[in-house]
Structures are given as C-alpha cells and as structure tokens.
Amino acid sequence: MGKRYLLAPGPTPVPSEVLLAMAAPIIHHRSPDFLPVLDSAKKGLQWLYQTKNDVLILCSTGTGGMVGSVNNFFNKGDKVLVINGGKFGERWTKICQAYGLDVEEIVVEWGYSVKPEEVENKLKKNRNIKGVFVQASETSTGVYHDIQALGSIVKKYDDTLFIVDAISALVAHDLRTDEWGIDIMVGGSQKGVMLPPGIAFVSVSDKAWAKAETSKLPKFYFNFKKERENLAKNQTNFTSPVTLIIGLNESLRMLQAEGLENVFKRHAKLADATRQAVKALGLELYPRESPSNAVTAIVAPQGIDGQAIYKNLREKYGITAAGGQDKAKGKVFRIAHLGYSDRFDIITAIAGIEMVLKGMGYPVKLGTGVAVAEELLMVSEEAK
Numbered sequence: 001m002g003k004r005y006l007l008a009p010g011p012t013p014v015p016s017e018v019l020l021a022m023a024a025p026i027i028h029h030r031s032p033d034f035l036p037v038l039d040s041a042k043k044g045l046q047w048l049y050q051t052k053n054d055v056l057i058l059c060s061t062g063t064g065g066m067v068g069s070v071n072n073f074f075n076k077g078d079k080v081l082v083i084n085g086g087k088f089g090e091r092w093t094k095i096c097q098a099y100g101l102d103v104e105e106i107v108v109e110w111g112y113s114v115k116p117e118e119v120e121n122k123l124k125k126n127r128n129i130k131g132v133f134v135q136a137s138e139t140s141t142g143v144y145h146d147i148q149a150l151g152s153i154v155k156k157y158d159d160t161l162f163i164v165d166a167i168s169a170l171v172a173h174d175l176r177t178d179e180w181g182i183d184i185m186v187g188g189s190q191k192g193v194m195l196p197p198g199i200a201f202v203s204v205s206d207k208a209w210a211k212a213e214t215s216k217l218p219k220f221y222f223n224f225k226k227e228r229e230n231l232a233k234n235q236t237n238f239t240s241p242v243t244l245i246i247g248l249n250e251s252l253r254m255l256q257a258e259g260l261e262n263v264f265k266r267h268a269k270l271a272d273a274t275r276q277a278v279k280a281l282g283l284e285l286y287p288r289e290s291p292s293n294a295v296t297a298i299v300a301p302q303g304i305d306g307q308a309i310y311k312n313l314r315e316k317y318g319i320t321a322a323g324g325q326d327k328a329k330g331k332v333f334r335i336a337h338l339g340y341s342d343r344f345d346i347i348t349a350i351a352g353i354e355m356v357l358k359g360m361g362y363p364v365k366l367g368t369g370v371a372v373a374e375e376l377l378m379v380s381e382e383a384k
C-alpha cells in the first residue's frame with residue numbers, strides 16, 4: 001500500500017465533505033433545481049472575496065479567468081503595466097501580448113516583492129497606462145506582493161484598472177477586494193477553495209464594467225458581459241459546471257463555519273511553522289522578503305538537486321510537493337499549506353524533508369524541524 005499525501009500548490013486535497021457533496025446526481029443547469037445552488041455559490045464567493053462586486057463563475061482553469069480579464073476590458077494597443085516577478089507574472093505578459101496590448105513590465109528579481117513606489121513612478125510618468133497586472137501570491141517563487149499598497153496607488157488613477165491574479169492567494173491571504181480597490185480579481189477552484197480543478201472566479205468592479213463597454217477585443221467563450229447577465233439570473237452563459245458548483249457550496253460552508261479571520265490565521269500559522277522548521281534544518285527560504293502564506297519555496301542545499309528532493313519525496317515517501325519552475329528548476333522545491341491543510345500536513349512535510357535530505361547525504365538530525373513545527377503548532381490549552 002502506498003498512502004499518498006498531496007502538498008502541492010494546486011491541485012490541493014479535497015475534503016471528504018466536498019467529495020460527498022459532489023457525488024449527488026447531476027441536475028440540469030437551466031432547471032429550477034439549480035438556481036438556488038448558483039445563487040448560494042454567488043453569495044458565498046462575494047463573502048470570500050469581501051466584495052459587493054459581481055463574482056463571475058467560469059468553467060475553466062484559473063488561466064481562463066486571466067484571459068477573460070484581458071480580452072473583456074482592453075483594446076488593441078492599450079498600454080498596460082505588468083509586474084513580472086516569476087512564472088505567473090510572465091503569464092500576464094504573454095496573455096496581454098497575445099491580445100495585442102502594449103506591455104510594459106516591471107521585472108522583479110525572483111524571490112523579491114515589487115516595490116510599490118516603482119509602480120507609482122511608472123503611473124506618474126505614463127498617464128496612459130490602462131491597467132496594472134500583478135499576482136497576489138507568485139506561486140513560482142513563494143512571494144506575496146503587497147496588494148493593499150498597490151491598490152491604494154492604482155485607485156488614484158481613474159483610467160487605470162488594478163487586476164490581481166489571486167489564484168493561489170485566495171483563502172490563504174486576506175484580500176479585501178472593495179476596501180483595497182481591486183478592480184478584477186481572479187481565483188481558481190483547485191487551490192485554496194479545496195475543489196478539483198475546473199472553475200475560475202473573477203470579480204469585476206464598476207470601474208472595470210465601465211471599461212468593458214469600450215473594449216473591442218474578440219470575445220466569445222470568455223464574454224464577461226454575457227456572464228454577468230446570466231449571473232443575475234443565477235445562470236452561466238454556457239453549461240454550468242454543476243458538480244463543481246455544488247462542491248463549491250460545501251467548501252464555502254466549511255470556510256464560513258471556520259470564519260474568514262480564522263482561515264487567514266490558520267494559513268499564516270502553518271506558513272510560519274513551515275518556514276521556521278525549514279530554517280531549523282539549516283535550509284534557506286527562496287523568498288528574500290514577503291513570503292506567501294500559500295506556499296513555501298525552499299532553496300535546495302548546496303550540491304543537492306531540488307528536483308531530486310521533490311522526486312524522492314514523491315517516489316520514496318508518497319508526498320507530492322512541487323519542484324522549481326523555469327530558472328528556479330533544480331534550485332528549489334515547494335511545499336504548499338493551502339486550503340484543506342492543517343498542522344499534521346506540515347509535520348508530515350517536514351518529516352518527509354528531513355528523511356529525504358538525510359537519505360541524500362545532507363547532515364540533518366532527524367526530528368529537528370519537526371520539533372520546531374510541533375512547538376509552534378501545539379494546541380495551547382489542553383485538558384489536564
């Protein structure tokens with residue numbers, strides 16, 4: 001028997017409650033049975049997004065939500081600013097370029113978080129920038145960008161939209177859509193919301209809807225105005241991913257029972273315990289600043305291949321984590337603490353890392369990192 005542990009930054013584990021909910025018979029997406037299901041999901045997403053804006057539900061992966069965030073609000077030749085601090089920042093650039101936008105990048109060294117002043121300077125210098133694109137959590141580097149600070153800057157420019165890829169940050173980080181002035185925020189089902197892959201969520205502000213009126217880029221599948229009209233009737237434009245939306249209601253119910261603040265606290269605590277435990281093993285974190293609460297990227301020790309660590313975790317111990325992407329490939333490995341994650345996931349991960357590293361000849365005293373994680377994750381008040 002090989003028991004498997006999924007500790008990757010997406011897909012993430014799905015709770016049994018959600019799996020069971022999704023075992024219900026299929027209902028028809030235009031039937032009266034489905035309307036309250038979508039209504040509940042729609043309201044639950046507004047709660048999770050901390051917004052009064054529409055949150056569209058799309059049958060696609062997160063990247064589909066990113067594509068729709070470009071082709072529904074801009075025009076060919078529009079100048080936009082992309083914060084590119086990793087693999088997913090680069091994806092914003094590629095999508096924008098695919099639609100003929102004029103992309104200016106702020107290239108952020110991998111492992112660092114963008115300096116909000118840099119964004120402010122660009123916007124001051126170029127009054128023509130129509131949109132600022134960023135990741136909340138850049139999953140490839142494990143860095144969190146300061147969305148609140150960026151939002152307060154972009155907010156001052158009436159003609160500029162603030163577009164956030166929160167695909168891995170949603171649920172792991174407190175992201176206040178309305179309060180922070182996030183015009184468009186993209187989420188995905190297979191990360192923090194504890195669902196299988198297959199749906200994307202996109203919130204759209206009034207400022208962004210006004211822009212949609214003048215956008216002439218081609219749209220067919222990702223047509224947000226049509227999605228909005230359908231959402232108002234508790235429908236989606238095409239066939240709804242009925243099963244996933246039923247599952248979404250269950251995962252939203254679980255998150256609501258925990259409470260949003262507790263959800264964020266849990267992620268912060270698990271992330272902190274992971275970082276401290278890894279440091280206790282003499283390992284270095286890949287982020288030089290502002291680490292994400294969704295995923296921890298760890299630098300492979302000198303002379304040890306990060307891909308081999310990741311591979312050994314999976315093949316020898318049944319733990320699926322993640323390796324590095326692109327230029328971080330071989331240099332790092334990544335452990336997620338995202339969604340349906342608790343203290344024993346962290347302890348499992350740290351124990352696995354210790355055993356793998358020892359097996360690969362890295363000097364580690366078994367239990368060193370686990371002890372640190374246990375200290376930080378103990379329940380403080382036990383019955384005597």
Ligand SMILES: *Cc1c(COP(=O)(O)O)cnc(C)c1O
Pocket residue numbers: 009010061062063064088135137138139165166167168188
């Ligand atoms: C996972 C992820 C994506 C891509 O999502 P898909 O569902 O694979 O399309 C985009 N951005 C970030 C930050 C992610 O973590």
